[in-house]
Amino acid sequence: MKNFLTVCILAFFSATTVFSQNKKEVLMTIDSKPVYASEFERVYKKNLDLVQDESQKDIDGYLQLFIDYKLKIAEAQAQGLDKEENYLKEFSKYRDQLSRNYLFEDKVAEELAKEAYERGKEDINASHILIRVDYEALPQDTLAAYNKLKGIRERALKGEDFSKLAKTYSEEPGAKETGGDLGYFTVFNMVYPFETTAYNTKVGEISDIVRTSFGYHILKVNDKRARMPKISVSHIMISDKKGARTFNPEERINEIYTMLKQGENFESLAKQFSDDKNSAIMGGKLKPFTKGDLRAPEFEDAAYALKNPGDLSKPVKTDFGWHILRLEEKFPMETFEEQKPELEKKVNEGDRSKIVTSATNKKIKEKYGFKKEESYLPFFDTYLGDDILKRKWVMTPIPADQDKTLFVIGDKKSTYSDFAKYIEERQKTTRPYKLKETLLVDFYDEFETEELKDYFKERLEYENEDYAAILNEYRDGLLIFDVMDKNIWQKGKNDSIGIQEYYNKTKQNYHWKQRVDADIYAATSEVLAQQVQKMLGEGKTAEEVKAALNTGDKVNVLITPGVFEIDQRELPNNIEINKGVSKIYPSNDSFVVVNIKEIIAPGPKSLEDVKGKVLSNYQNDLEASWMKSLHSKYKVDINKKTLKHVKKQLK
Known part of the structure; x- marks a missing residue:
């Protein structure tokens, strides 16, 4: 969608607050509704660097962009989108999130965040015994549950096996199998009272009885260990979810692993073969992470098993495919200041928020x-x-x-x-x-x-100008999205006849470049590439070449068959397009030979080939027509005297 960036930029526009309105300098009216100069000046200064069209960077050009934005807002309100339940719910949710930054300015959240930071330096391994009782239980039932656990605790303190007691008495689901073993956990993994008790209990000791929403607990802390620091790794990934692949993903990752063990360059292989395109261009390098950050525990375990920078993992299977990892760096623990934003967010969203809420309520009561x-x-x-x-x-x-x-x-x-x-x-x-x-x-x-x-x-x-401006930005940003979605994006997406007709009118704009049906052979040396040339010249098949040159545990050649456009990444740069076996091209520490079986002339792409692009262009046409109708529907009057003053101010 050509104008989606414009929409995103203008989602920052609305700053009509009581503060700007107090200036009372009207820049324009839309159907007699005033738009103030202060709003235009603010958004012009704020967003000018984001505007890509040079014609819209001067004030007159930018004013037209601003008018279009305001017309969309007016139309959204005319269609009642600001009264829709989903809109109101989404806006309320954002207002709640934004106001937290102002509601929780007191020290309570910061103090709890500091406590969490200190606790987070350790992982705890503990077992527990639970006797269930909810907060609504009758007093006699609550007392009975407490006394039952008290008796169990006394037996544990006298030396009875905690695991056996848990298997016999604990009312936690699965306790008979686990013996109450919770494994390792860290800060924010458990409800706050339970976490506090765990961190306040020494290794080997039995805790006091603690009450949570689940009931009464006692804990035995089995171990405490330093938390894992962040690490940085690079990886090569071969996806096993990429449609009908022309090779076996597991076989391919094992071939690459063999090449790495032979001394081939990791970065070059990542750039050439990794299906993680974002990291491939960086030689496979990923952002630093710690355990729990990724949605791939197998990946994390393999990464943390690597001891020294440069160490390689064996191929690892995850939900994303196959990976080979290389350890790059181990980092020290982050400081409190580095972790503070995330910690405070968790404090305000978790069960610690009750403590913060109590303090906040007190603050509001005192203020008003x-x-x-x-x-x-x-x-x-x-x-x-x-x-x-x-x-x-x-x-x-x-x-x-x-x-x-x-x-x-x-x-x-x-x-x-x-x-x-x-x-x-x-x-x-x-x-x-x-x-x-x-x-x-x-x-x-x-x-x-x-x-x-x-x-x-x-x-x-x-009372707060910044808060009001940000809130209005989001309020109108939601409306812009909803009005565009209703009138342009969904309308275009669901109009299959209109899309087909648009494609028929504009199909000359969608063409394949010249393509080749080819097998690409990447060899580890020029000598091997020459052997590939020779064997192909003798009429050997790809499988025969592979069987002859990849002997034993050694992988010397990787073969990638397919249909490729002439400037596609897989083909060598500046390849000569001739049917048959190509010359040898050096590429990323490999030597590449291409067997071109067929040259496919440029030609039109089918609608299925370019449906996404056609839809985007069709929606752009719909938007242009729609905007023309909005300019006819709404009367826009610009105060020329105010505009002249605005230009002077902005210059």
Whole structure:
């Protein structure tokens, strides 16, 4: 899509905030709706370097780009896309994420991140015994579970085998087989109270009893070890998912491994044969990682098994294909400052967030003022029917004389009715409750937190210029995407007749270059390449050449058959296109001979061959026609005096 980059750039545009509007200098109106000069000036300065079309870099050219963007926003609103449920949900999600940067400015998140960093220097191997009891259990059931585990703990402290106790008594699924063994884990792998107990217990010792949402636990810490530092490796990958391959992927990776053991250059083989194109151009080199970063445990295990830079792994199978790894470098542990952004993100998104939320709620209350009215429990205990426990409660209107204020934040009141509406919606996604009182307490805490945060976010958009600008950028960026998707991208994608007609009109634009049906022979030496030439000249087949030259465990020749365009990566540079056996071409430390079996003249590509490109061009045509209609639909009036002033300011 030709103009998709333009859309992405303009997704940063909308900065219409109360701050810019206060300047009251109107640059233009769209159907009498004002657009302020301050917004245009801001986005012009911010995005000028991203604009690739030189004609749009002067102010008049950029103004046309800006007008097109504003017309798309106007049309999105006219089509009601800003009222769509998915749009509102996505925007709310982003607002929640963005506001975290402002809500959690206090030291709590940073302190928890520092704690996580220190803990993360170690992996812990532990076993545990669990006696299940949920937070809603009756007091006598909770006490019984606690006393049961207390008795088990006393037996463990006296020396009874922990694994046997776990197999006998633990209520964790699978405990009879595992004996409670959790293996190695690190920070953020377990719920926070459990993690804290694990890190505070010495090796060989039995922990105190700890309560989590699962029940009561005791742990035995079996070992603590230093966490693995990041490493850097290079790899050669042969995919086994690349359609109908003309060779066996496992056989190919073993051939390459043999060549490496013979002393062939790793980077050259990666560039020539690796199916990981992104790393191939770098000689196979990957970004540094640690265990758990990749979605390929077999790959990680093989990488960490390498001891010294330069060491090679044997071929390794993963879900992506076959790999050969070479260790490049081992790195020291990252500093706290380097890990801080990721750690704070995990703190705010995990169960530690409850600690942060509590501190944040306190901060908001102190900033804006908070007053809680009389207890809501007596009223709601009667008002809510028992069907709330089945998640089927239907709200009935609360009479005005009973609809009291629940609490007040700043100048905003939250009423019993507001809380009742929240309960009705929240019950649909809650876990089952046994007691109405427990549900009410949990829901009230959630509701109060949500109302506090919503009030903070509402005020934040008026109080913080940067926040308001970023939020509006995202708000309008979502609308741009939705309006383009509805009117251009999906319309084009689903219009099979229109795509066919467009292809028929423009098929002269889609042509194959000259191609060859050929076998490409990459030999490890010029002498071997000469032997390949000789054997091919004698009429030997590719399999016969391979059988003769790849003897025993030694791989001297790799053969890649296929149909190739003349400038395709697999062919040597500047190859002479003649039918038959080519001369020898040096390439990436190999010597290449090409047996051209057929020369295929340039010709038109079928629609199937170029469907993606045709679709993109068709959508560009649809967009051009659509934009023309928007310019006719909306009246745009530019204030020439303001534009002149803007030009002076920007110069």
